[in-house]
Amino acid sequence: MDVKRDQFFREATLRICSSLNIETALGNAFTYLREHFPLDDLYLDILDPSLGAIRRIAHVVAEDSEAQEEIVPLPEGLWSWIRKKRAPYIVRNEDPKNYISAVAPLIKLRGNSDLVLPLLIEEELIGLLVLRARGEGRYNSGHVALLATVSEPFAIALANALSYQAVVKYRDTLIDDNRFLKRELLSQAGDEIVGGNSGLRNVMNMVRQVAPLNNTVLLLGETGTGKELIANAIHFTSPRKEGPFIKVNCGAIPEHLIDSELFGHEKGAFTGAVSEKRGRFERADGGTIFLDEIGELPPQAQVRLLRVLQSREIERVGGIRPITLDIRVIAATHRNLEVMISENRFREDLWFRLNVFPIFLPPLRQRKEDIPTLCRHFIAQKCRELGIATPPDIAPGALDRLLHYNWPGNIREMENLVEREIIRHREGQLLFDALSTAGVGDTPAPQIKEEGLQLPLRLDEAMSAHILGVLKMTRGKIYGAGGAAELLDINPNTLRGRMGKLGIKASRKK
Ligand SMILES: Nc1ncnc2c1ncn2[C@@H]1O[C@H](COP(=O)(O)OP(=O)(O)O)[C@@H](O)[C@H]1O
Numbered sequence: 001m002d003v004k005r006d007q008f009f010r011e012a013t014l015r016i017c018s019s020l021n022i023e024t025a026l027g028n029a030f031t032y033l034r035e036h037f038p039l040d041d042l043y044l045d046i047l048d049p050s051l052g053a054i055r056r057i058a059h060v061v062a063e064d065s066e067a068q069e070e071i072v073p074l075p076e077g078l079w080s081w082i083r084k085k086r087a088p089y090i091v092r093n094e095d096p097k098n099y100i101s102a103v104a105p106l107i108k109l110r111g112n113s114d115l116v117l118p119l120l121i122e123e124e125l126i127g128l129l130v131l132r133a134r135g136e137g138r139y140n141s142g143h144v145a146l147l148a149t150v151s152e153p154f155a156i157a158l159a160n161a162l163s164y165q166a167v168v169k170y171r172d173t174l175i176d177d178n179r180f181l182k183r184e185l186l187s188q189a190g191d192e193i194v195g196g197n198s199g200l201r202n203v204m205n206m207v208r209q210v211a212p213l214n215n216t217v218l219l220l221g222e223t224g225t226g227k228e229l230i231a232n233a234i235h236f237t238s239p240r241k242e243g244p245f246i247k248v249n250c251g252a253i254p255e256h257l258i259d260s261e262l263f264g265h266e267k268g269a270f271t272g273a274v275s276e277k278r279g280r281f282e283r284a285d286g287g288t289i290f291l292d293e294i295g296e297l298p299p300q301a302q303v304r305l306l307r308v309l310q311s312r313e314i315e316r317v318g319g320i321r322p323i324t325l326d327i328r329v330i331a332a333t334h335r336n337l338e339v340m341i342s343e344n345r346f347r348e349d350l351w352f353r354l355n356v357f358p359i360f361l362p363p364l365r366q367r368k369e370d371i372p373t374l375c376r377h378f379i380a381q382k383c384r385e386l387g388i389a390t391p392p393d394i395a396p397g398a399l400d401r402l403l404h405y406n407w408p409g410n411i412r413e414m415e416n417l418v419e420r421e422i423i424r425h426r427e428g429q430l431l432f433d434a435l436s437t438a439g440v441g442d443t444p445a446p447q448i449k450e451e452g453l454q455l456p457l458r459l460d461e462a463m464s465a466h467i468l469g470v471l472k473m474t475r476g477k478i479y480g481a482g483g484a485a486e487l488l489d490i491n492p493n494t495l496r497g498r499m500g501k502l503g504i505k506a507s508r509k510k
């Protein structure tokens with residue numbers, strides 16, 4: 001390469017690689033190419049085999065010319081002729097076998113000169129760079145030779161632009177999906193908090209105070225009192241509501257996996273770490289992490305969590321650099337952490353960090369005024385879920401039973417009770433008579449007994465029997481193709497929920 005070509009190569013390469021936005025890069029290249037070629041318009045096309053067409057992905061057009069078609073379909077003959085070209089060529093109206101003249105009007109060939117540079121990656125033609133000048137016969141073999149020097153950088157720039165566009169497209173779809181799913185989750189959660197003006201008035205006042213801030217919140221209260229619901233409410237009324245809300249059930253992760261689950265790991269950090277993985281903390285960046293059942297966190301993990309809360313940095317397992325995070329922490333537990341501290345089962349320094357703004361959710365038996373509203377709320381909700389158009393009435397005296405019960409399982413227990421009651425008495429009235437007889441209120445899991453089969457089954461027994469039958473057919477498989485959920489045509493998570501309520505254990509047979 002002589003000096004002039006060498007410099008041309010360098011300068012042209014710099015221009016076409018000057019921006020990830022291919023339109024900008026092509027604009028920069030245009031200005032430079034103009035110093036060496038007759039040039040009014042510059043196009044970057046890709047060959048789209050699925051369309052049998054040329055698709056224009058970027059162009060720089062001299063002011064006085066018309067905008068071009070974005071997609072130019074090609075006749076079969078021309079298509080294969082173009083695909084055989086490996087070196088730059090001048091397009092002549094009359095050659096070859098009139099292929100070009102077939103599309104000449106489309107690509108506005110007459111009265112213009114076109115110089116085409118095929119762009120190849122690993123021998124494969126991916127696109128074309130087209131230089132155009134007004135007037136015929138403007139390009140010569142000198143131009144062809146000069147342009148040939150930059151075929152590689154232009155091809156690479158085109159390939160990069162295409163993958164960049166694809167990545168951006170995927171990213172946008174993912175962001176969009178994520179928003180959609182979050183809204184879905186939110187509307188599924190029902191978002192309604194019953195009792196915000198009565199039994200939960202204090203709680204809701206505290207939620208309003210704390211939501212706009214960034215501090216750690218500790219939610220205390222018995223199981224089923226609504227800790228998770230409140231954690232959701234804090235996140236979705238906070239300035240972080242567009243960010244992720246990541247839930248971790250600290251009691252549900254096997255101890256040896258807690259570190260990698262929470263903090264992620266690098267590829268090869270331990271046997272089985274085949275690829276790198278972001279932990280839940282990293283996923284919550286820009287949003288809120290909800291550490292549920294924090295009292296179940298093993299001692300080792302408590303130490304590491306303390307460090308994260310102090311530094312707002314995490315380290316992946318096997319990682320070398322700490323990663324700084326912007327996270328709000330909400331923790332919850334039904335345990336008495338002070339007692340756990342005195343028994344050396346929970347670290348006092350961690351408790352100090354968590355206990356900045358404790359919110360206590362009173363048990364249902366201490367806010368009986370909410371019971372009637374909650375009951376109606378769940379009747380309406382369950383009927384919606386079960387597809388029952390006219391909700392059954394509450395039998396006279398039944399509310400009294402609810403008011404005199406002491407609700408060890410709190411609101412979750414009431415939710416489950418209402419659902420069972422609706423399934424039993426959907427045509428009649430809701431009696432809640434199981435409460436007075438069973439005392440503690442927990443109806444045992446339905447069992448189909450031999451003699452029970454002669455009597456008409458209660459609806460929940462029938463449902464239970466049906467689900468068990470289907471599970472037998474699928475050998476315990478719930479999710480996916482051929483799973484019980486698919487056979488029953490309901491959402492797998494709904495099925496799991498229903499199984500839980502009916503006391504059916506999930507067990508997968510090999
Ligand atoms: N105040 C409330 N209003 C309506 N539903 C509630 C309320 N409190 C709890 N629930 C419902 O009761 C169930 C249990 O609540 P959850 O937040 O999971 O309790 P916890 O985390 O304290 O065990 C959930 O289905 C939740 O939507």
Ligand SMILES: [Mg+2]
Binds near residue numbers: 224227228292
């Ligand atoms: Mg919970």
